[in-house]
Each structure stands twice: as structure tokens, then as C-alpha cells.
Amino acid sequence: MDASEQTAFIKLLGEPVQKDYTRTHILPSLVIAQGILESGWGTSELTKSSNNLFGRRGTYNGKSVQRIDTEIGKEGERNDVVVTYRKYPTIAESIKDHIESLLTSEIKVNGKPVKRYQRVMDAKTYKDGALALKASGYAADIDYPQKLITIIEKYNLHEWDKIKFINHTVKHGDTVYRLASKYGTTAAQIKSWNQLNQNYTIFVGQKLRVK
Template sequence: MATIEQQNFINKLGIPARADFERTNILPSLIIAQGILESGWGKSALAINGNNLFGIRGDFNGESILGTDKDIDRNGNPIPVIVPFRKYPSFAESIKDHADMLTKPRYLKVVQAKDYKQGAQALFDSGYAGDVNYPAKLIEIIEKYKLHEWDQVEIYHMVVSGDTVSLLAKKYDSLIADIKRWNYLNDKYVIKIGQKLRVK
């Protein structure tokens, strides 16, 4: 069970992560768990001084802070280096920037993940992290703090020509019965162009 401080942090990450879900299809639970794990609940120097939750290098709109990271030398040994890290105006910008990075082709399986377990494994398989225990750590955080509840996001679709309830159910991986129930459709479930339907 989360402390009040932890729950406040979860909410601070969860709200923008959920808002980004419709744009990126990346599960909010994954983003929140990554933020918790990689920033030490927002207590890392990068998070405190630069709102940088995920340790992304470089600059953001020309803003950066210096921090310590590890590179690999010719012999494969880790060596400490001082490099610029992106400095964000808020956690929300850090989350959006991170989500944008995860929409690159190499992370396609993360975007396609149907649940947090698939997503956690996809992050590792895509080369996001070198720690073989990274997926297990994310899953443990998600389940301990019930972060999967943030994945229950309602999605709406504006009906266009050619749409049918069965096609929309297939497209959004939903059940026809659920779409009918959510939208109070009768057994004939006739839908009209321009109609806004809940599909997830």
C-alpha cells in the first residue's frame, strides 16, 4: 500500500501518462512504474533539479543539467562520465518526451502491448534496459501499487463511413457486447456517421 507521499507522486505521473495514452497507446502503468524505478520516487538529482524522470541525455528546448552517467570503454567496462541531461519545466513534459521516444519503431512491441506484463518484457526485448530483472522490477511495482488501474482508460471513436460495431470491436480489441452496453445501443445497434462511441 502506498503512503500519502507515494500516492501523490503516483498521481503526479499518472495524470499525464493517462493523457498521453490516447496519443501513444503506451500503457500508463508502465510509464508510472518506470518513473518510480528510474527516479527513486522523484528523489534522484535529475528529477529534483531537472524534472527528468527517465535519465534522458541531451537538452530539452535548449535546457540541460550536468549529471553523472556510465559509458562503456573499449574493453566493455563501465566508466563514469559527466554528461548533459534534459531539463524539463515539469514532470508532465518529461513523461511526454519519454513517451515520444517509445513511439520509435524499435519500441513497436511496447506500443502494441495488451497488458503491463507484455509491455514490461517488450521494453527489455527492445533494448531499453540492460538489466535482465528490469521487467520483473516494473511488474512488481505495478502490482504492489495497483498501477494497472491507471490502464482502464476510456477511448472514444467518431464514426465515419464504413464503420460498423463489429469492425470497431476488432479494431480496438473490444467486445461487441461491451460497445453496445457502453453506448446504450439496442440489438440492431445502428450507428451513424459523426456519432461518438465509446469503444474501449
């Protein structure tokens, strides 16, 4: 894969994750690096046969593919097993499903369900995020965090973590609906970004995120 193809692949993963960051709080660099590492830049057999970038098992909307994989047993023995993997109609849906899985996976702590990857969502740097993925049980490979960090730094993927917001200082005559129209978004989105009340109440001098 040449440099231009790598750039296109990075953009393919980075754009949707960055766009959705304010909802997910998952750093784009982490997901891009995961996709690169786990799919071999999109060249793996699993990616080619099912658009499955992240090796997610099971079925997706009833679709799957089966592969014979080698797994290591408790005594260190190697066993060939048939594994069912999700088959996606598009790469975009593979990315979306991966993100949703990180957001919704739960474990029980003291009998109560908690978000399994909460530490990943709380991470403010790609290094913390990579370590959080391993600590949360995402991968068995003890070198997994360092592999992600190496990829992120080699390809400057941390640049995707610089989320740029546009803020607006409320003036006389402003309403949430007028601001939504001005900045090409929706009133509901501005309400969500700024945790406004049900009446969309704003006041002069208030700083709002509008994009």
C-alpha cells in the first residue's frame, strides 16, 4: 500500500470517528490505529471477505462468515477452531458497529453493570487510551497498547484528536433556532452540546458551542 492509499484509509476511519467524538468521547487516533493494526491496512482476508476491520465475532443483521483460527489453550497447546465473524455490507458499518460495541459493552462490578470501556472514554491522551483498552480486557496481547502507540506516532494520528469546536457568544435577538440555521446544525444538537433546558433557554453573554 502506497502513501496515498494509506492516507485514504486513515481518512476513511478518522472522519466518522472524529465527527462523532462529542457523543462517544473515544479518541479518533485509537480507532484509526486499531483499524490499521487489526486489518493490516484493510488487506486482511477477513476485511476483504466481510468488511470486518476489527475482527468482531458473531453476526451482523444475520450475516456472518466462518474461518478456521488457531487458539492457544490453557496448557499452551494450539487448537484449530471454527470461528464465526460478523459480515458487514460496508466498511462504514464495521466502524460504526465497533464504536457502538465499545460504548455499550458492560461488565458487572459488585453485582452492578458498569461500562467496560469507560476508562477508554475518559482518556484524554492516546497513550492513556491505548493502556485503557488493554486494562479493560480488549486484547490478550500484552504489547497491544505499545503497538497502537507506535502506529499513532508513526503516522501522526494524534492530529485527529484535535477536535475543533466553534463557539458563539449570545447577543440580543439570538435564539437557538437562529443559531442552528446560521451555523448549519440543529437546535437539538446545540441543546445537547450545551446541556440547555427543555425550553432552549439562553441568555446574553452566554458562550455556546454551535459547531
